[in-house]
Amino acid sequence: xxxxxxxxxxAGVFGTTLALPAFGDGHSYGPFPITLKGYSGDKTNSVxxxxxxxxxxxxxxxxxxxxxxxxxxxxxxxxxxxxxKKILAPASKGDFKIKQTLLNEISSGKNLSGKSYKGLVNGWxxxxxxxxxxxxxxxxxxxxxxxxxxxxxxNYPQLIxxxxxxxVFYNQAVDNYLDEKLGPDNKPNNxxxxxxxxxxxxxxSWDEAFGYWGAAAHSLNLTAEQNYNITxxxxxxxxxxxxxxxxxxxxxxxxxxxxxAASYDKGGKTDYFNTVTQAFVDGRKIxxxxxxxxxxxxxxxxxxxxxxxxxxxxxxxxxxxVFKYAGSVYKDIDKLQTIIEANGDTTKAFxxxxxxxxxxxxxxxxxxxxxxxxxxxxxKLNRMMGFGPVLLNSSQVTGVDSNxxxxxxxxxxxxxxxxxxxxxxxxxxDVFAVKARANDQLANxxxxxxxxxxxxxxxxx
Amino acid sequence: xxxxxxxFLDSLYEFFNPxxxxxxxxxxxxxxxxxxxLVYFRKLNLREAINKIFDKKILFxxxxxxxxxxxxxNQIIMSVISPVLITQLAIATALFYYxxxxxxxDAGVWNNTPLVIIISAFTLFHFLLEDFSKYFVHRLMHKxxxxxxxxxxxxxxxxxxxxxxxxxxPLEGVVFSLRSAFTQAISISSFVFLFGPQVDIATILGANxxxxxxxxxxxxxxxxxxxxxxxxxxxxxxxxxAQHQVHHSVLKQHHDKxxxxxxxxxxxxxxxxxxxxxxxNLKLGIHINQKEDTHSLRSLYFEPLKEIILIVIKPLTxxxxxxxxxxxxxxxxxx
Ligand SMILES: [Zn+2]
Ligand SMILES: [Zn+2]
Numbered sequence: 001x002x003x004x005x006x007x008x009x010x011a012g013v014f015g016t017t018l019a020l021p022a023f024g025d026g027h028s029y030g031p032f033p034i035t036l037k038g039y040s041g042d043k044t045n046s047v048x049x050x051x052x053x054x055x056x057x058x059x060x061x062x063x064x065x066x067x068x069x070x071x072x073x074x075x076x077x078x079x080x081x082x083x084x085k086k087i088l089a090p091a092s093k094g095d096f097k098i099k100q101t102l103l104n105e106i107s108s109g110k111n112l113s114g115k116s117y118k119g120l121v122n123g124w125x126x127x128x129x130x131x132x133x134x135x136x137x138x139x140x141x142x143x144x145x146x147x148x149x150x151x152x153x154x155n156y157p158q159l160i161x162x163x164x165x166x167x168v169f170y171n172q173a174v175d176n177y178l179d180e181k182l183g184p185d186n187k188p189n190n191x192x193x194x195x196x197x198x199x200x201x202x203x204x205s206w207d208e209a210f211g212y213w214g215a216a217a218h219s220l221n222l223t224a225e226q227n228y229n230i231t232x233x234x235x236x237x238x239x240x241x242x243x244x245x246x247x248x249x250x251x252x253x254x255x256x257x258x259x260x261a262a263s264y265d266k267g268g269k270t271d272y273f274n275t276v277t278q279a280f281v282d283g284r285k286i287x288x289x290x291x292x293x294x295x296x297x298x299x300x301x302x303x304x305x306x307x308x309x310x311x312x313x314x315x316x317x318x319x320x321x322v323f324k325y326a327g328s329v330y331k332d333i334d335k336l337q338t339i340i341e342a343n344g345d346t347t348k349a350f351x352x353x354x355x356x357x358x359x360x361x362x363x364x365x366x367x368x369x370x371x372x373x374x375x376x377x378x379x380k381l382n383r384m385m386g387f388g389p390v391l392l393n394s395s396q397v398t399g400v401d402s403n404x405x406x407x408x409x410x411x412x413x414x415x416x417x418x419x420x421x422x423x424x425x426x427x428x429x430d431v432f433a434v435k436a437r438a439n440d441q442l443a444n445x446x447x448x449x450x451x452x453x454x455x456x457x458x459x460x461x
Numbered sequence: 462x463x464x465x466x467x468x469f470l471d472s473l474y475e476f477f478n479p480x481x482x483x484x485x486x487x488x489x490x491x492x493x494x495x496x497x498x499l500v501y502f503r504k505l506n507l508r509e510a511i512n513k514i515f516d517k518k519i520l521f522x523x524x525x526x527x528x529x530x531x532x533x534x535n536q537i538i539m540s541v542i543s544p545v546l547i548t549q550l551a552i553a554t555a556l557f558y559y560x561x562x563x564x565x566x567d568a569g570v571w572n573n574t575p576l577v578i579i580i581s582a583f584t585l586f587h588f589l590l591e592d593f594s595k596y597f598v599h600r601l602m603h604k605x606x607x608x609x610x611x612x613x614x615x616x617x618x619x620x621x622x623x624x625x626x627x628x629x630x631p632l633e634g635v636v637f638s639l640r641s642a643f644t645q646a647i648s649i650s651s652f653v654f655l656f657g658p659q660v661d662i663a664t665i666l667g668a669n670x671x672x673x674x675x676x677x678x679x680x681x682x683x684x685x686x687x688x689x690x691x692x693x694x695x696x697x698x699x700x701x702x703a704q705h706q707v708h709h710s711v712l713k714q715h716h717d718k719x720x721x722x723x724x725x726x727x728x729x730x731x732x733x734x735x736x737x738x739x740x741x742n743l744k745l746g747i748h749i750n751q752k753e754d755t756h757s758l759r760s761l762y763f764e765p766l767k768e769i770i771l772i773v774i775k776p777l778t779x780x781x782x783x784x785x786x787x788x789x790x791x792x793x794x795x796x
Contacts, residue, residue, distance in 0.1 A: 334569050334657070415568055419561035426554075444658040445557060448649045449550040451662060452587075452669075453480065456543040458535045458634025459626045460615045461482075461595055461722040 027220040029210055029281050030251075035292035036192055036200050046199040046288070052169075052211025054107035055115065056255040057100075059164050061088035062112070066138070066157035067147030074138050080111030090253060096233040098253075099246040106250060117167040117369045123361070123382040125407075126400040130167040130369060134160065136404060148351050152397050152406050153389035155351075158358030162321075165256045166366020169212040170314060175371045177209035178307045182300070189287060190294040202287045202295060206303075210280040213314070214255030216241070220277050224265035227273060231259040261317045264436035270320075276313045279306040311371060318367045319432035322381070323425050325360035327439025329389070330421040332356055333414055336392075346392060357389040364424075377431045384420035386411065472536045479666035479673070482680060483623055491623065491681035498689050519686055524619040527756040532627040534758070539634055546638050552646035553653075560654045572657040579656045584663040587648040588671035589724075594644045596727040598636065599720040608636070610768040617755045618684075619746040621709060625684040630765050675723045690737035700725045703737030709745045 030047035062077040065088060076085055084104040092098045100106055117130025124133045140149075141156035148155045181187045187201030197204065218241040219227050229235035230247075231254045239247045247253055254262060261272035283306040286299055295303070332353035339346050364385060368378045388397030388406070396411035411417070422441055428434045437443070475481045476488075492514060499510035519525060560566050571579075602612035611630040618625045629637075652660045665673040682689055683705035690696070690703040700721045708719040718735035721728045728734035747755070754760050 334572065337567070337569070338572065413564065415561045415564075415566070418568055419558055422558060422561070441658075442554060442557070444653050444660060445553050445649055446550055448653070448660065448662065449548070449553055449645065451664075452549065452645045452649070456638065457475070457539055457627070458629040458631050459482070459637065460612075460629045460633070461599075461626065 029217040032284060032288045034198055035288060036198060037292040039198055041198055043198045046203050047207055048199055049207040049211025050107040050250055051110050052208055053250050054103060054110040055112055056214060057087050057103060057106060057249060058112050060090055063157050063161040064088045066141045066160050069142050069145030071142035074142060078138060079113045093233045096236050097246045099248045112164060112168050115168050115172050117171045121365060123365045125387045134164060134167060148354050153354045153357060153391050155355045155358035158355055159362050162359050162362020163365045166369040169256050170366060171369040173209040173212040174311045177205045179371055181205040182303060182307060188294050189290050190292060200292060206284055206287055213276060214258035215277045216254050217251040219254060220274060224262045224273055227254050227262035228266050230254050257314060257317050260321055264320050267436050270436045272313050272317050276310050279309045282306055315370055316432050316434060318363055319428045320434045320436050321363040322367060323428040323434050324438035325356050326421040326424040327441050328356035329360055330418050330441045333418050337414060354389060380427060384424055390417045472533055480668045482626055487676040488623060488681055490677050491679045494679040495682060495687040519620045520622060522620045523756045525622045527761060528622060528624040528628045532624055535627060535631055538631045542635060543638060547642055549642040549645035552642055553650040556646055556650035557654055568654055569657045571655050574656055576659055579659055580661050580663050583652045583660050584669060588669055590644050590648055592722055592724050593727055594640055595722045596720050598640050603717050606772050607769050611765040613747060614761050614765060616709060616747050619751060621684040621686060621745060623681040623684055693736060696725055696736050697729050698725055701737055706743055707735050707737060711744045711746050711749050
């Protein structure tokens with residue numbers, strides 16, 4: 001504590017002369033001092049993103065409920081509720097004790113629906129906006145009453161969860177807080193974010209984006225493995241940074257895409273988690289160093305550089321997920337074909353296939369909720385994936401009728417669909433240069449190609 | 462200068478790469494086999510044998526010296542050309558995609574085959590496909606005038622040394638690269654498609670075990686003056702060093718024989734097999750009284766190009782004459 005305090009003072013004195021001013025231990029998102037001019041309250045830390053954490057918790061709880069068939073409950077987490085709702089997930093598990101049990105202990109009056117993507121979603125039938133698609137999925141989940149519907153192949157918890165992460169968190173961060181709200185005329189740094197706030201416009205905009213990213217405040221001090229295990233609720237020591245015996249969801253837990261980033265990074269080929277989280281920390285330092293004055297153009301362009309690093313790597317994390325689950329779907333079809341050939345029971349394997357397909361679809365839709373229109377890539381992705389997985393009788397959801405009910409029609413064959421999965425993997429490599437490549441169905445081919453090695457010398461035998 | 466230095470070192474690396482014919486270990490084994498052959502079958506004493514193996518007149522002949530030069534120069538040329546050639550990975554991926562769209566082919570049908578069998582089958586299949594495709598392309602190199610123009614560079618060697626493998630025109634290098642890319646792609650894509658992701662190749666020191674066996678059996682002696690022959694029955698199956706030397710002979714009866722690399726069966730099946738013969742000092746090269754100039758760099762690199770141009774132009778001049786004739790008959794004036 002003493003040490004941190006000295007560092008803070010030193011940072012205040014020398015901070016402005018350094019390229020990246022040092023606040024805190026340099027590896028944590030906060031605490032950062034109050035810089036708002038004329039603030040006379042007793043707050044000492046200007047960091048605030050509890051509203052985003054509340055939405056993460058609403059999302060996790062909604063996912064948990066999505067197989068229950070309880071529409072009012074689902075809607076209470078999606079659209080918000082006057083009641084102080086219980087946190088269904090993440091909830092304590094064994095030694096892994098969660099500090100908060102009720103939503104309002106984090107933040108009250110929040111919802112997911114108001115912050116969902118308003119643009120058209122082409123990858124889902126019905127020509128609906130992001131928020132309408134989520135509502136449609138929730139209604140269908142309630143209608144069906146359990147997680148997996150073999151009739152359509154849809155796994156609702158996966159579809160809802162993976163799409164919501166893109167339609168709410170990713171979209172709000174990269175297309176709102178790191179976009180418009182970073183501009184010179186929007187949420188200026190020499191004014192409070194809103195009347196009565198103790199943080200400036202830019203401080204809070206940046207904090208909100210960080211909150212949506214989902215990383216724990218101290219996570220840069222941990223390995224990818226540790227960050228991954230926090231979400232898996234397997235590493236209490238890594239999570240409980242302040243050592244109070246409970247995990248504070250507001251600062252000590254990894255949510256959503258941050259968790260997926262850690263899951264890829266632990267393979268050693270990528271560093272998405274640290275790259276994005278460090279960029280957030282660095283950007284917050286720049287804003288803090290402005291000390292409550294409006295940002296200069298130079299400061300803003302520094303933030304733009306960091307904002308781009310965040311956006312590009314966040315997008316890659318989602319693309320890695322599309323890559324991974326396209327590989328899973330390929331393998332699942334392989335398994336199903338083997339079982340069918342042996343006249344075995346496909347029930348379990350088919351449900352697994354539906355689960356992975358739901359993740360694939362959700363992430364693919366999420367990828368289309370970013371700041372930039374991914375254009376041709378989205379068209380190809382949606383066409384190759386279709387609106388639904390190819391079912392055992394070779395049919396597939398092809399649209400919805402005027403009542404919002406799914407219509408099915410004849411689909412291409414299994415092998416053709418497998419080919420589409422391969423092409424989706426290739427698309428992710430070509431467009432987003434994904435590196436972790438979990439479940440790479442072409443890995444064997446590239447390994448063997450490298451092993452046999454091209455002949456690059458002119459030689460007669 | 463740094464680049465040249467780098468390429469020079471890169472070339473020397475070939476001597477330490479067990480995937481390469483001129484790996485120092487294979488060369489050493491070849492010397493031992495040659496010494497054994499000369500002492501036990503040719504009844505020379507060890508000193509005579511050593512003198513014969515390292516015959517200065519051959520190793521420092523004009524022919525051999527140009528082999529050494531081509532080894533270095535081609536390395537530089539190929540380092541520029543190979544990056545733009547299509548890779549086995551690109552072809553294999555395309556084929557793998559294609560197989561998925563063939564309705565009567567099922568991906569992963571033999572997924573549950575035991576690993577030993579998958580690896581053995583892949584290793585053997587790939588070796589056979591490689592060896593056959595080499596036979597086939599080599600045969601074409603002799604039969605098609607344009608290809609023969611470039612393959613002639615290899616046959617212009619009047620003395621054979623292990624380094625003669627590098628006496629190859631860069632254009633022939635391109636042909637061989639493409640052959641290799643296509644065969645690898647066929648083996649890889651079809652096996653991965655049918656047997657799934659566990660496909661692997663059995664190797665020793667990184668080389669396909671069959672290629673390894675071929676190399677430790679004295680493959681370097683194919684291009685040498687040590688005329689090791691096998692029993693007649695074995696020469697139906699495996700090409701002996703003496704049989705490849707016959708391939709390089711100037712004698713008419715030896716032309717277009719023994720195209721094979723490791724296996725003789727292809728030559729046997731397609732009627733181009735020729736057994737080794739006991740001929741003292743077999744004359745090697747393209748024809749008798751070959752000009753010394755054929756060993757010059759200018760001739761080795763540019764003669765083939767000149768010849769190809771002539772082959773291409775010939776029909777064009779004929780066409781011109783025909784056009785003239787048409788004009789003459791139509792207009793009636795030959796001016
Ligand atoms: Zn030869
Ligand atoms: Zn030849």
